[in-house]
Amino acid sequence: xxxxxxxxxxxxxxxxxxxxxxxxxxxxxxxxxxxxxxxxxxxxxxxxxxxxxxxxxxxxxxxxxxxxxxxxxxxxxxxxxxxxxxxxxxxxxxxxxxxxxxxxxxxxxxx
Numbered sequence: 321x322x323x324x325x326x327x328x329x330x331x332x333x334x335x336x337x338x339x340x341x342x343x344x345x346x347x348x349x350x351x352x353x354x355x356x357x358x359x360x361x362x363x364x365x366x367x368x369x370x371x372x373x374x375x376x377x378x379x380x381x382x383x384x385x386x387x388x389x390x391x392x393x394x395x396x397x398x399x400x401x402x403x404x405x406x407x408x409x410x411x412x413x414x415x416x417x418x419x420x421x422x423x424x425x426x427x428x429x430x431x
Contacts (some may be wrong), residue, residue: 327420329430334423337361337407342390343428344374352380352419354428355390357401361428363419364404368392370411390416 325347331354336343342355344366351366366374371391376382377393384391389407390399397409404416410412420431 325430327430331363331365331421331428331430334426334428336363337428340383343380344376344382353380354419354421355382356402357388359402361421361423362401362404363421363428363430364390365417365419367417368394368411369398369406370395370409371415372399386399 331345332343332422337354337356342353344351344353352363353366354361354363366376368375371394375390381393382390388401390401392409395410397406397411399406399416404418405429406412406414420429421428424428
């Protein structure tokens with residue numbers, strides 16, 4: 321994602337993930353989101369590999385109601401949080417485009 325801002329750009333506070341476990345962001349013309357799981361913080365481009373639509377229908381709603389998976393609100397495809405691989409749905413085996421992120425001083429930043 322060479323058209324994203326430079327590494328070290330602050331995306332959000334870690335606490336911004338408390339309510340839903342995820343946060344959608346716009347960086348220029350790119351929609352991305354960050355999501356938290358027990359394994360860490362992960363970033364992805366907000367685009368379903370099946371049809372290219374944003375995954376969230378409501379702001380910051382990326383996690384399935386059962387938890388533990390990212391869900392596409394358009395057709396219900398489910399993706400593992402840790403690597404973005406589709407594990408259920410029409411794009412099974414495809415992966416979300418990753419965005420490298422890390423936590424520094426309670427802030428989520430581009431890595």
